[in-house]
Amino acid sequence: MSKYFKISWVHPVLVFLALILDGVIALNWAPVLYKLPMSASPLLVLLVLLMPILVKVDNNLNEHINLYVLAGIVGLVYDFYYTGYVGVSLIGFPLMVGLAVWAQKYFEYSYFWEMLIFFVVISIYLIFDYLAFGIINVAKANLQEFIIFHMFPSILINLIFFIVFFPALSILYRWLESPNLVDYQVENKQINNRLIFKRSDRM
Known part of the structure; x- marks a missing residue:
């Protein structure tokens, strides 16, 4: 990678850009996404948040930032600006990071x-979201209506995003x-006419 672009700060920037883009999509596509009785939630922020896990570059990222902390911060902002109830995404986003980390252990990258x-x-997050709003007595739809009119459309739009x-x-x-x-330093040594490269501490 370029020494001027490091994943430890590019990733959080992209996550917050995706958070903003979710709002832009929801606003501009409202006639399509929220055509009653259907409602579909764009969750591009979850896709970007999970990218280091999905492409298996999260080990080096975790040396600099904690994905769970980032998920909690983004979830808190998401709650403030989108859900209106603090705690749903604040808890849900880190749980989804943990789920993705666990699931990735059992699959090769493809x-x-x-x-x-x-x-x-996405499916489990939507179910968690529904149950959370049900606990605080905010969810108005019954389970069947939730699955047909919210869960399926939300999964579809987010798979398109994927x-x-x-x-x-x-x-x-x-x-x-x-x-x-x-990011490598060349030592003034040779073994069998081969240069020795030493990794710099600046990585």
Whole structure:
């Protein structure tokens, strides 16, 4: 990666941009997303939040920032601006990070498996969201109405987001993760006419 672009700060920036984009999409596509009785929630922020896990670059990222802390902060902002009830996404987003980390242990990296993991995460988050609002007596729809008119449309729109954005995001995150020869120091030694490279502490 370029020494000027490090995943430890690019990732949080992208997550917050996705958070803003969710609001923009919800506002501009409201006639489509919220055409009664249907309502679909764009959750692009969850896709971007999970990208280091989905493309398996989260180990190096965790040396600099904690994905769970980032998920909690983003969830808190999401609650303030979108749900209106603090605690739902504040708890839900870190739980989804943990779920993705757990699920990723059992699958090799491939487009299909990453889509499946994202599908499971989105589905469970929507169920968690419904149960949370039910506990505080805010959810108005019964379970059948929730599944038909909210859960299915939300899953569909977010899978479309995955198909559109995941390939480009995957390339970006792998580029950010890849080492750069600028970050190596060349020692003045030779073994069998081969130069020895030593990793710099600036990584």
